[in-house]
Amino acid sequence: MLILKLILLILFVFNFSTKQHHSGRKIYAVVLISGKLVVGVKNPISGLFISEDAGKTWEHRGWQNIKANSMAIEPDSKGKVIYLAAGNGVLKSTDSGKTWRIMTDWRITEVLKIIIHPEDKRKIFIATPYGVFKSIDAGWNWEEKNRGIRPEETGTTSSTFVSSILIDRKNPRRILIGTENGIYESLNEGEQWKELALIGIGIRTIVQSPHNPDVIFAGTEDNGIFRSNDGGRTWEKVNIGLKGLTIYTIAFDPTNSKIIYAGGYKTGVCRSNDEGKSWFCSEEGLNGFNSIHSIAVHPENPNFIVAGTIDGGVYISRDGGKTWKFSGLEGTLVWTVVIE
Amino acid sequence: MKNLIPLLISLCIIWSERETLADDMNFETRREILLKHFANLNLPSFAVCLAKFATEHDLDNGVKIFDTLISNPSGDMFFMFQSLMTYLYAKEKMPEWLKQKYRNVWKTYTPFRGDTENHWVMYYVSLYLAAQEWKNQDGTKWFNGKSSSENFKESEEWINKWIEITTTIGQGEFDSPRYLPFFLIPMFMLYEFAEDSLMRLKAQMMLDYLFSDYAVEHLAGCYCGGHSRDYPYDALNPRYAPSSAFAFLYFSDEGFKKTDLNRFGIAVFAAVTSYRLPDIIYHIATDREVPYEHKERKRVRNVIRFGKERNPPVYKYTYVTKDYCIGSLQGGVLQPIQQHSWDITFSDSGDYNTIFSVHPYFSEIEVGMFFPEEMKILPELVDRAHKVYRNPNKWSSSSPYERLFQYKGTLIAMYDFKLMKPVERYRHINIFIPRILDHFEIDTLGWIIGKRGNGYFGMRILGGMLGLEVDSISYSFKVYGDRICLIVESGGKVEFGDFNSFRSALKSCSFEFDSVKFVVRYKSLRGFEMLFEYPEGRFLNGEKYDLNWALFDGNYLKSEVGALIISWRDKKRILNFKNLKIIEE
Numbered sequence: 067m068l069i070l071k072l073i074l075l076i077l078f079v080f081n082f083s084t085k086q087h088h089s090g091r092k093i094y095a096v097v098l099i100s101g102k103l104v105v106g107v108k109n110p111i112s113g114l115f116i117s118e119d120a121g122k123t124w125e126h127r128g129w130q131n132i133k134a135n136s137m138a139i140e141p142d143s144k145g146k147v148i149y150l151a152a153g154n155g156v157l158k159s160t161d162s163g164k165t166w167r168i169m170t171d172w173r174i175t176e177v178l179k180i181i182i183h184p185e186d187k188r189k190i191f192i193a194t195p196y197g198v199f200k201s202i203d204a205g206w207n208w209e210e211k212n213r214g215i216r217p218e219e220t221g222t223t224s225s226t227f228v229s230s231i232l233i234d235r236k237n238p239r240r241i242l243i244g245t246e247n248g249i250y251e252s253l254n255e256g257e258q259w260k261e262l263a264l265i266g267i268g269i270r271t272i273v274q275s276p277h278n279p280d281v282i283f284a285g286t287e288d289n290g291i292f293r294s295n296d297g298g299r300t301w302e303k304v305n306i307g308l309k310g311l312t313i314y315t316i317a318f319d320p321t322n323s324k325i326i327y328a329g330g331y332k333t334g335v336c337r338s339n340d341e342g343k344s345w346f347c348s349e350e351g352l353n354g355f356n357s358i359h360s361i362a363v364h365p366e367n368p369n370f371i372v373a374g375t376i377d378g379g380v381y382i383s384r385d386g387g388k389t390w391k392f393s394g395l396e397g398t399l400v401w402t403v404v405i406e
Numbered sequence: 407m408k409n410l411i412p413l414l415i416s417l418c419i420i421w422s423e424r425e426t427l428a429d430d431m432n433f434e435t436r437r438e439i440l441l442k443h444f445a446n447l448n449l450p451s452f453a454v455c456l457a458k459f460a461t462e463h464d465l466d467n468g469v470k471i472f473d474t475l476i477s478n479p480s481g482d483m484f485f486m487f488q489s490l491m492t493y494l495y496a497k498e499k500m501p502e503w504l505k506q507k508y509r510n511v512w513k514t515y516t517p518f519r520g521d522t523e524n525h526w527v528m529y530y531v532s533l534y535l536a537a538q539e540w541k542n543q544d545g546t547k548w549f550n551g552k553s554s555s556e557n558f559k560e561s562e563e564w565i566n567k568w569i570e571i572t573t574t575i576g577q578g579e580f581d582s583p584r585y586l587p588f589f590l591i592p593m594f595m596l597y598e599f600a601e602d603s604l605m606r607l608k609a610q611m612m613l614d615y616l617f618s619d620y621a622v623e624h625l626a627g628c629y630c631g632g633h634s635r636d637y638p639y640d641a642l643n644p645r646y647a648p649s650s651a652f653a654f655l656y657f658s659d660e661g662f663k664k665t666d667l668n669r670f671g672i673a674v675f676a677a678v679t680s681y682r683l684p685d686i687i688y689h690i691a692t693d694r695e696v697p698y699e700h701k702e703r704k705r706v707r708n709v710i711r712f713g714k715e716r717n718p719p720v721y722k723y724t725y726v727t728k729d730y731c732i733g734s735l736q737g738g739v740l741q742p743i744q745q746h747s748w749d750i751t752f753s754d755s756g757d758y759n760t761i762f763s764v765h766p767y768f769s770e771i772e773v774g775m776f777f778p779e780e781m782k783i784l785p786e787l788v789d790r791a792h793k794v795y796r797n798p799n800k801w802s803s804s805s806p807y808e809r810l811f812q813y814k815g816t817l818i819a820m821y822d823f824k825l826m827k828p829v830e831r832y833r834h835i836n837i838f839i840p841r842i843l844d845h846f847e848i849d850t851l852g853w854i855i856g857k858r859g860n861g862y863f864g865m866r867i868l869g870g871m872l873g874l875e876v877d878s879i880s881y882s883f884k885v886y887g888d889r890i891c892l893i894v895e896s897g898g899k900v901e902f903g904d905f906n907s908f909r910s911a912l913k914s915c916s917f918e919f920d921s922v923k924f925v926v927r928y929k930s931l932r933g934f935e936m937l938f939e940y941p942e943g944r945f946l947n948g949e950k951y952d953l954n955w956a957l958f959d960g961n962y963l964k965s966e967v968g969a970l971i972i973s974w975r976d977k978k979r980i981l982n983f984k985n986l987k988i989i990e991e
Contacts, residue, residue, distance in 0.1 A: 098779070102790035105520045108480035129516040131482075154519045154550075167551025172530070172564040176521070176778045195710035195778045223713040227778075246711045268711075270780075287781065312782055331782040357783070376783060399783075 091364070092145055093117040093372055095124065095380050095395060096134045096402040103131065112398065114150055114163060121372065121382045121393035127163030129154075136402040138180045140187050145406055149190065149205065151177035156192060158205050169205035181231045183255075185238050191256060193228035198243060200256050214259030215243075215250055222247055224268070232272045234297065236279040242298055244269030244284060249298060263301050264292060270330070273316045277323035283342060285313030291328060293342050307345035309333045309356075317361040319368045319386075327371065327387060329358025335373055337387045351390035352381055362403045374400030431659050437677045440655060443667045444674050450474055452488035453671035459496035460678045468496070469504060476508050482517040483525050486532035487592060491675050494535065494599045512536055516549050521777070523579040523707070524588040527568060531592035534561035535599050562605070565596070569608055571705075573615065573968065573983045575717060576957055579741075580704035581619065582635040583628075583647030587672045590616055590652065598679045604986060611981045611988060613681055617656065618972050620649065621691035622700050622962050623724050623733060626660060627653040628759070630751035631724040631733015634704070635744040638794060638801040642838060642879070643758050644751060648672055656683045657691040661755025689974045690962045694728040694753070697901065699814060700960035706740050712775050721953040723812045729753050729898025730861030734817055736953055737809035737941075742776045743788060743795060745804035748817060750896050754859030758840035758879050761856075761863055763892055765805035765821055765835050768796050772804065798832045799882075811938045813946055815901075816930040819892040820940045835890055837865070837883035845905060846881065853912050854883075860899035862908040867892055868919045868926065889921045889940075895931045 093116070100110035113134045115124040133153030140147035150157040155170030156177055170177070176195050183189035190201045197212035215225040224246035234240035241252045248265035249272065252258060268287030275281035284292045290305035291313050305311065312331040319325035326338045334349035334356045349356045355378025364370035369386040372393070379395035380403065431439070444457030445464065450471055458468035472492060479485050493500070493508055500508075519529050537558035545551040552560070579585055593616065596609035623631050628644035640647035645661075651670035654662050655677060704720040706713075720740045724733030734748035749762035773788055773795075774781035785796055794800040807825055811818045823833040839846070845857040854865040870887025885892075895912060902908040908931075917928045924940040937945035944951040957965040964971045968984035978991035 099787070102787070104791045105518060105522075105525060106481050106484040131518050132516070133518065133521075153521060165546075165551070167545060171560045172526075172567070175519070178778060196708075217713070217715055221714060223709050223716055224711045227711045268781075312780075314780065331780070359780070376780075 090118075091406040093121055093362075093380075094137060094139075094148075094402075094404040094406070095372075095374060095400050096137050096150070096360075096404075097395060097398045098133055098135060098401040100395075100398045101377075103133065110397075113152075114148075115395060116163065117380075117394070120370075121380060124380070124394040128159065128166045129157065132157070133176075134401070135178045136180060137404060138182050138190075139404065139406065140182060141184075142187075149180050149182070151180040151192060153177075156180060156190075156205055156208075169201075170199075170208055173210075174199055174208060178229050179231055181233060183233060183238065184235065189255070191231050191233070191241065193231050193243065195227045197226040198228055198231070198256055198259075211252075211256035212259075213257065214252075215245065220247065225250070229270055230272045232274055232282070234279065235274060236297065242272055242282070244272045246287075249284065251298065262298055263294075264289075270312070270314050271316055273318070275323065276318050276320055281341075283316045283326070283328075285316050285328065285330060287312050291316065291342065291345075304338075304342045304344075306343065307338075307347065308336060309347040314359045315361045315374075317363050317371075319363055320365050321368050325368070325386070327361045327363065329361050329373060331357050331376075333358060335361065335371075335383070335387050335390065348387060348389075350388070351383075351392075353378060353392060355379075355381070359399070359401050360403045362405045364405055372403045372405060374403040376400075433656065433683070436655055436659055440667060440670060440673060440677050444671060451671060452492045453674040456492045456495060456678060457674050459492070459499055460674075462499075465499060469500060472496075472500070473504055473507070476511050479511055479515040483520055483528035483532065484588075485515070486517055486536075487528045487588075487595065488675070490532050490536055490539075491591070491595050494539065494595070495678055509540060512540070513547055513549055522585075523568075523577070524582075524585045526564065527589055527592045530561040530564045530568075531595055533557050534565060534605075535595060537561065538599075538601055565605075566608075569612060569983070572612075573957075573970070576702075576704035576720070577619075578634070578705050578707040578717065580634045580702075580720065581623065581629060581631070581722070582633050583640045583644060583649040584637050584744075585635055586616070586620060586629070586649040587652065591672070591675045594676050594679045594681060597681050607986055607988075610681065611983065611986070614684060614687065614972070614979070614981055614988070615970055617652075617683060617687050618690065618963055618970065619702075619958075620652070621657065621687050622958075622960065623726065623731065624653055624657055624691045625694070625726060625731045625751050626753045626755045626759070627658070627662065628751045629653075630726070630731040630749065630760075632722050632735035632748055633746040634707075634720075634741045636746035636802050637744065641746050641749075641762065641801050642760070644749075644760055645755065645757065652676065653691070657688060684972075684979055686972055686974045686977050686979050689977075690972070693974065694726065697725065697727040698961050700724045700726065700958075700962065701955045702959070703955055703957050707742075707776055709775050710778060712771060719953075721955065725812070725814050725896075727815075727898050728900050729859065730863075730896055732812070732815055732817060732894070732896045734810045734812045734819075737805075737819070739772055739775065739804040739806050741804055742773050743792060743804075744802045746802055747804070747808060748810055748812070748819065748894075750861070750863055750894070752858040752861040754861065756842055758842055759858060761837075761839050761865075761894075762801075763819055763835050763837045764801055764803050765808050766798050766800045766803050766832050767805035767807065767830070768803070769830055772806070796831075798834070799836060801836065801838060809938075809941045811936060811944045811951070813930075813934060813936060813951070814932060815896040816928070816932065816934075816936065817892075817894040817896075818926060818928060818936060818938045819894070820924065820926070820938060821890040822888075822924055822940050823890070824888045833888070834870075834884050834886040835892075837867075837885065837892075839865075839881040839883070841876070841879055841881065849909075849912075851913065855909055855912065857905045862897045862902065862905055864895040864908075864912045864915075864931075865892060866915075866917070868917070869921050889924050891919060891924075891926050893917060893926070893928055897931065 095115045097112040179193040227246035230244035232242040250259040251262035271285040290311040292301040310333040334347040336345040336347040355375040357376035360374035371383045380393040381390040445461040455471040651673035702722040705717040752759040770781040773784040788795040868891040870885040870890040873884040970981045972979040980989040
């Protein structure tokens with residue numbers, strides 16, 4: 067009887083500690099490619115994977131090979147409504163990933179990012195190599211929104227290569243896009259774009275601080291990280307301590323405005339304790355997979371961090387990024403990680 | 407003796423397999439030989455399966471093979487078109503359970519749409535015909551969650567868009583010896599199975615269009631000249647490229663052997679259809695009595711980064727004779743990874759009947775122009791699929807530092823590696839010259855001269871240091887330098903008489919080469935003068951030579967707005983895409 071009580075106690079403590087770490091939140095990993103993708107042959111499975119046990123095990127959901135890039139979960143849907151940005155277009159599931167429908171047609175391909183408007187979940191924006199597309203009916207219909215960034219207007223096809231979108235929390239009609247030709251701004255939800263900053267530089271990601279909407283960071287190709295304190299009007303390079311200057315992902319500690327994480331090509335996971343002024347990059351436990359494409363920080367337990375690596379699958383840190391442990395999806399290129 | 411019998415039988419079989427196929431066969435005979443050959447095989451292949459159904463030979467095995475192939479689908483759009491073609495052709499001969507099983511594949515198998523033009527043609531044509539086959543079904547019955555009518559509408563729209571783009575600004579994956587079949591077969595499928603008569607007509611016109619495009623640059627089973635996409639082994643041995651299967655079936659059987667049939671499986675999908683090549687296109691493919699020049703305009707595949715425009719024009723020039731053909735693109739990055747900028751193809755039907763050069767360039771910028779993944783890892787990702795992208799010895803590549811200027815049988819290729827950025831590699835070019843030559847020499851003036859059958863060539867290398875590696879198939883030259891210029895002359899018996907006359911005539915050619923300004927002035931074998939100022943200054947006999955011509959511009963093919971005029975002697979066939987009419991005169 068005593069033994070049984072002890073076992074129950076252990077199980078309770080274990081369960082409690084696990085819940086403390088991830089509070090039952092699912093972790094999503096969007097795998098672009100598993101090793102290699104040769105169109106027309108049998109490839110290892112890629113696409114959307116979900117872990118419901120803090121990264122111990124992973125389960126594949128939906129399509130097997132569609133060059134999935136990123137995802138968005140409809141707020142308040144409890145993970146039921148998921149959008150996947152992929153080579154085949156935008157896919158939508160309304161049953162937590164069991165069944166899917168392609169929401170776009172031949173006009174839209176190679177979708178890189180997808181974002182749901184914070185004030186109206188029916189408004190959705192996608193970033194593609196052919197510009198921005200917008201839906202106002204939860205993905206059923208799409209319109210191209212490229213006025214101001216078309217190659218014939220800017221002189222370069224790089225301006226329609228849009229790899230990130232940011233809806234300004236302070237003014238949700240204001241949208242910033244990161245393109246291969248710098249950052250463009252729209253003040254009317256994408257109806258018209260104009261140059262904002264960093265023109266000529268390839269932008270890989272733009273993120274807004276959850277602590278101060280005026281603070282925006284941009285990760286770039288070959289130019290490291292830029293920080294703006296005035297909503298994107300002026301920018302300064304903040305590269306002290308970075309191990310590489312191509313930055314794919316930047317994530318914030320939700321509870322401490324000073325702590326920021328970044329990762330990129332051969333950078334390891336970099337942490338700043340001073341609001342991005344300087345960085346310390348660590349590879350401990352990453353088994354050499356030091357190219358990081360996506361980082362997610364747990365909303366309630368900021369020491370629990372998930373990193374999507376290029377070729378190494380998912381790694382998890384439980385100590386605020388000091389050390390990392392392999393979680394799963396070995397050999398994959400994990401393009402996006404999301405904690406529900 | 408007892409042991410010798412099987413050996414002798416084997417030798418007889420091998421000998422008969424090596425036999426050249428009779429050279430007086432007509433299309434129907436070749437078609438029959440091809441179908442019978444595949445019907446008699448027992449391989450897990452849709453071509454074998456389809457041939458069995460087409461000849462009604464070994465139907466039980468045909469059913470088994472189809473069942474095996476659809477039980478564990480893979481191959482995305484390649485699976486879609488092959489399985490659907492087989493199903494649509496043979497469904498009346500298939501048991502009900504197999505038909506139901508196949509229908510379910512379109513619900514459970516989730517194919518990738520792909521990222522190239524040929525992928526999309528296969529994907530959307532297959533989807534169009536599948537949605538037509540299984541009408542009025544809701545999204546739960548389809549892999550993509552869309553209903554039959556939604557899938558049909560989307561596919562129809564895209565097919566129409568592709569036809570419009572191809573016939574107005576040109577094909578992006580143009581003239582590819584590897585991928586031509588994957589444009590042809592979907593058109594065969596539409597021609598054979600589309601219920602909409604207008605769609606069938608469009609498919610017929612596109613088949614005529616694609617076959618004309620091939621025929622005019624066809625020689626001895628090869629697709630000669632510049633190509634958008636060419637795999638290294640196809641570039642080295644063009645008679646072995648998949649397009650040759652269609653040369654065999656529709657143009658001519660010259661020189662093909664029985665063993666070649668094994669690699670012509672893709673043509674089975676054409677052979678079972680009712681499409682017949684118009685005589686006029688057959689004549690264009692085979693009449694080589696009079697040498698001719700032919701110009702084409704195509705388009706660059708979608709440039710998603712670092713371009714001034716989405717689809718810049720590609721200018722293609724080809725000179726075709728009975729003995730050889732020489733053709734080129736203008737140079738620069740027109741396609742990633744597999745561009746084949748120029749070649750000479752000899753009409754000799756043996757192996758390795760070609761000569762060309764390539765700058766084995768690679769960069770993250772080049773692949774970043776066309777692919778959306780992160781640029782830093784793109785070269786590595788490409789190599790995982792294509793193996794040789796970063797290999798300095800590769801035989802297919804585009805290069806931003808290559809420019810070409812061709813007029814008739816003379817071609818000048820210039821490579822300016824001084825413009826390369828420090829991180830970029832490599833600073834040399836590879837030149838392929840086959841070992842199978844009747845004559846090969848480097849003369850005292852520096853001309854590399856050779857003869858293959860009745861085709862002759864001379865090559866002069868200006869600038870750079872020359873290295874030569876000889877292996878079993880080639881004389882492989884490597885030229886290292888900052889600024890390299892190749893002058894290539896081609897000729898044949900019809901134009902120059904015997905080989906010695908050609909050799910002597912080469913000595914009369916003169917040039918002035920300025921490596922500082924990177925300009926070459928060349929007085930050619932045929933007497934005209936070419937001045938080439940790298941990168942874009944082309945002058946012929948003192949006149950500016952503009953690259954500015956229509957989609958097709960030659961004696962056999964001419965394009966006007968929305969129409970292709972196919973001519974041979976006094977015959978004409980006009981494909982009018984504006985009015986959707988085929989007019990014969």
